[in-house]
Amino acid sequence: xxxxxxxxxxxxxxxxxxxxxxxxRPALPLTRCDDGQEHDRLMWVLxxxxxxxxxxxxxxxxxxxxxxxxxxxxxAAGLDxxxxxxxxxxxxxxxxYVSVVWVVLPVIGLLETHGLQERARGLIDRxxxxxxxxxxxxxxxxxxxSAAMGxxxxxxxxxxxxxxxxxxxxxxxxKQAGALDEEQRDEIKAWAAATDxxxxxxxxxxxxxxxxxxxxxxxxxxxxxxxxxxxLSVWAIPTAIAALLIHxxxxxxxxxxxxxxxxxxxxxxxxxxxx
Amino acid sequence: xxxxxxxxxxxxxxxxxxxxxxxADRSNPRxxxxxxxxxxxxxxxxxxxxxxxxxxxxxxxxxxxxxxxRGMGRGSGGVSLAQRQARxxxxxxxxxxxxxxxxxxxxxGTFLFKAFPAWIDPKQTTLISLALGVLIALxxxxxxxxxxxxxxxxxxxxxxxxxxxVAILPQMLASLGAVFALAGVGDVVGGIVRLAxxxxxxLGAVIAYGVGMALFTIVMGNAFAAFPVMTAAIGIPLLIxxxxxxxxxxxxxxxxxxxxxxxxxxxxxxxNLLPAALLELKDEYGVIxxxxxxxxxxxxxxxxxxxxxxxx
Numbered sequence: 021x022x023x024x025x026x027x028x029x030x031x032x033x034x035x036x037x038x039x040x041x042x043x044x045r046p047a048l049p050l051t052r053c054d055d056g057q058e059h060d061r062l063m064w065v066l067x068x069x070x071x072x073x074x075x076x077x078x079x080x081x082x083x084x085x086x087x088x089x090x091x092x093x094x095x096a097a098g099l100d101x102x103x104x105x106x107x108x109x110x111x112x113x114x115x116x117y118v119s120v121v122w123v124v125l126p127v128i129g130l131l132e133t134h135g136l137q138e139r140a141r142g143l144i145d146r147x148x149x150x151x152x153x154x155x156x157x158x159x160x161x162x163x164x165x166s167a168a169m170g171x172x173x174x175x176x177x178x179x180x181x182x183x184x185x186x187x188x189x190x191x192x193x194x195k196q197a198g199a200l201d202e203e204q205r206d207e208i209k210a211w212a213a214a215t216d217x218x219x220x221x222x223x224x225x226x227x228x229x230x231x232x233x234x235x236x237x238x239x240x241x242x243x244x245x246x247x248x249x250x251x252l253s254v255w256a257i258p259t260a261i262a263a264l265l266i267h268x269x270x271x272x273x274x275x276x277x278x279x280x281x282x283x284x285x286x287x288x289x290x291x292x293x294x295x
Numbered sequence: 296x297x298x299x300x301x302x303x304x305x306x307x308x309x310x311x312x313x314x315x316x317x318x319a320d321r322s323n324p325r326x327x328x329x330x331x332x333x334x335x336x337x338x339x340x341x342x343x344x345x346x347x348x349x350x351x352x353x354x355x356x357x358x359x360x361x362x363x364x365r366g367m368g369r370g371s372g373g374v375s376l377a378q379r380q381a382r383x384x385x386x387x388x389x390x391x392x393x394x395x396x397x398x399x400x401x402x403x404g405t406f407l408f409k410a411f412p413a414w415i416d417p418k419q420t421t422l423i424s425l426a427l428g429v430l431i432a433l434x435x436x437x438x439x440x441x442x443x444x445x446x447x448x449x450x451x452x453x454x455x456x457x458x459x460x461v462a463i464l465p466q467m468l469a470s471l472g473a474v475f476a477l478a479g480v481g482d483v484v485g486g487i488v489r490l491a492x493x494x495x496x497x498l499g500a501v502i503a504y505g506v507g508m509a510l511f512t513i514v515m516g517n518a519f520a521a522f523p524v525m526t527a528a529i530g531i532p533l534l535i536x537x538x539x540x541x542x543x544x545x546x547x548x549x550x551x552x553x554x555x556x557x558x559x560x561x562x563x564x565x566x567n568l569l570p571a572a573l574l575e576l577k578d579e580y581g582v583i584x585x586x587x588x589x590x591x592x593x594x595x596x597x598x599x600x601x602x603x604x605x606x607x
Contacts, residue, residue: 065483068475069514076561083460084363086467087355090474097478102349104474109352111473113343118465118565119336120302120422122455123309124397127432129450133374134440135383136390142383143391171405173421174398177570183394186574206576207585213570214558214585221554222593225547232519236546239523243531245542255547255604262596267589 064096121178128183140187144195152192152208153275156215157268159185163219164260168226176220177213186212196278198285211274215267222263225256298416300344302426307340313452320370320452328366329456332358336463355470362460369456386440393436400428461572461579465565468516475515484511485528492529497538498602504529505598508549509556516562518553525549534605544605552597558590559583 068089075085087108094104128136144150163175173179186209193208194200200208224230228249236252310333317323317330335357343351361367374382383390404424408415415423437444455462475481488507493499504525511521530549534540557563561580571579578584 065478065480068478069480069484072471072514072562081363081460082464082561082564083359083467086471087359090471093478093480094474099477105352105356106348107474107477108470109350109355110348111470112355112466113339113348113351115466115469116303116306116340116343117299117422118469119462120306120425121565121569122458122462123302123306123426123429125454125458126309126447126451127393127397127429127436129452129454130433130436130440130442130447131390131394133379133382133446133450134386134390134442135379135381136394138376138380138383139386139388139390143388171402173425174401174405177573179397179401179425181570182573184391202577206574206578206581209574210571210576210578210581210585213574213582214589216570217558217566217582217586218589221557222551225551225554232522232550233547235519235522236550239526240542240546243535245535247543251543252547255544256551258600258604259548259551259593259597262600263589263593266592266596270588 065093068093068096121176124178128178131183136183137187137190140184141191141194144188144191150192151196151275152189152211152278153271153273155192156185156189156211157271159212160215160219160267160271161264163216164223164264167220167223168260170224170227170230172220172224172230175216177216181212181216185216193278196275197281211271215271218263218267222256222260226253226260228253296414296416297423299419299422302419302422303340303343305426305430307337309448309451310334310337310340312448313455316449316452317456322370322372323368323456325366325368326370328361329368332361332367332460333455335361355467358460358463359467362463367456367459369459370453373453389439393432393439396432396435397425397428400431401425404428457575458572461564461568464568468562468564472515472517472520476520481511481515481520481524484514485524488525489528492533497606500529500533500538501602502598504534504545504549505552505594505601508553509559509594512553512556512563513560514562516557516560516564518550518557521553521556522546522550525553534601538606540601540605541607545601548597548601548604552594552601555590555594555597558586 071089071092072085075089076082090108091101091104094107095101099107166174175181189212190200190205190208193204197204225232227233230253233249233252237247237249240247314330314334314337317326317333320326323329335354338346339351339354343354346354401421401424404427405421408420408424409417433444433447436442437447485507488503488511492503507525507529508518508521511525512518515521526546526549530542530545534545535542557566561568561583567583567586568579571582576582
């Protein structure tokens, strides 16, 4: 910990959260000022990142790691502890909307205790030709298209993946491969969540009014480059197609693996029956 | 006017309900500290705007203290598989219909509520309609399944307990991002990336931009934080000014290169760790593992797309 008191930031110290977050200072940071203290500060600031990486890798409780990193980073930047605490508290309060997704848990709990996941199994059993890969590819495409229309929060991990997509994918995998052990069950659930992420990430930027498109437009304006959102969002289409192809291919290979496992599991069984 | 604060009030009530029900759960060895955690979150939802920035900071310290010193536990119990199977057969596909009420309401609300900007905050229609969808689904579900609302809250609490402190991880990481921004971490990283670019190589600059976007997003957990830094450090001075690239293509696809990084990092907790908790996966990085095989090839595609399309 530093003992020589807080170091003021050499660019004037009145750091405004938003302007720093969105980089409104076109900065050439390593050359901005070159006294020893600045160099010191840089090293400490990076220590905060190193702490996070090490903490996640060594699997310490992430909440403690985050707090420690915030303290180290803040002190390195010459902020006093109370400023760090209030900056952290303010940001925590401002980002409460992130936690609104948990509001769906009572509905999921109610439906699951009345047999939602078991019902998903029944549904898949009656659908011929339904496989994990095909179902998830269909979901991927549907998610990309709806996100491209701006419908981001219509689906999601709490809204659709846990109650619908994961149980259906799991049921389909069981139909293909026979009984799954817990690890495989987890893998299929993780595929469902991953597919949701890929779908929304590489669909949403096709929509004009999404935050990232507006951020690009706003940033470029500061450099005197004026663009319409549409000029930006059309260039999200090639990547969206590539994402569909790459992830779809991987889901097709997942299907082949599950089918092979099913075929293998099936053979000894019939041989046993014959004996 | 209905604003996000109505949703926060609802969330506060739900968390307070979890806390109250939790204190009665004798199967949870840490029921009181677990309940205290949800009670603090209820306080945050209800009074977060009134207790000041330092008050919120102290509240966070309390949450971290409970979670960091193993104060969170979960009870046992639940309905047996045979019973659930029997109920599934009895209720049929109507269960899906209720599950679909939530996305359908969110969809309808997103469009309809925009027509009533005087009554419903037009900027928050999606979250408001999400909460509304939950209330409608609960009303229909409890009526049709003949369950008391307390059953839904109790089941919700058990799910919430199994998620545990991971519930606030996304909010915590967002707050860390704010401190990183305040400390100027972005400037430092941007400067280091600039040092790594070989002179006079267009492909080298494009790779540095794309990989830099992905790497910095991995560190920050958010492509929005990486984009201004990388664009100021490489995109504008090199790709646009020196090599005369098309800014729309460079920036639009550069942002997507950052999204590839989002798929790879535990720092993006709401996308990667939250679902692992919600799906009760043993491996908290299970979702990230499934995403690596898509994210890395897609990052290469993005870099090549910029190289081919932006400099014609």
